[in-house]
């Protein structure tokens with residue numbers, strides 16, 4: 001009896017650990033898109049892309065919030081934009097992803113096209129500080145993954161354009177927290193947002209919801 005009880009405890013624990021540690025075979029990602037995501041990761045020698053688990057978390061946040069007007073600051077080669085785009089495909093939303101480096105912006109647009117998300121995600125090549133003021137409307141979901149020293153300035157620029165209950169997510173708030181003390185102070189003490197820091201992987205994502 002004791003053995004049976006112990007197995008009941010251990011087996012689900014092991015299964016849970018395995019699911020969290022490795023790639024999930026989710027029917028919600030078509031095999032060709034899953035292969036593309038793996039290829040982007042394999043060629044990401046600068047290690048810019050978010051982890052697979054963080055990518056999945058972005059999609060979950062889009063779906064669960066029903067977001068439809070999304071902005072990404074720091075699009076890289078399009079890995080995170082594909083995860084966000086997969087969520088927006090289901091909510092009927094759109095993403096504008098801004099990437100400073102022209103070669104990366106070009107690669108991102110191509111990767112997004114290959115993922116079948118060209119009608120959902122628009123890549124804008126340019127400096128987000130210059131491009132955001134030219135974008136129309138407000139955002140109900142913002143994902144910030146540019147250079148860490150700029151996080152506070154981007155938060156200040158975007159907050160007035162975030163809808164009530166809109167989400168502002170920022171990447172690397174755990175493993176690179178020493179590079180953004182002003183941002184972390186702002187999102188954790190602001191009267192305008194309520195913030196929780198989560199760690200789908202070790203990099204850390206701040207999730208701030210606009211409350212006023």
Ligand SMILES: C[S@@+](CC[C@H](N)C(=O)[O-])C[C@H]1O[C@@H](n2cnc3c(N)ncnc32)[C@H](O)[C@@H]1O
Nearest residue numbers: 049050074075076079080100127128145146147
């Ligand atoms: C960590 S990478 C983004 C990775 C991407 N989010 C992903 O997971 O696939 C950061 C990117 O931000 C871009 N970047 C930095 N400052 C920027 C700015 N002011 N405007 C637009 N892009 C910027 C860099 O060129 C770099 O490609």
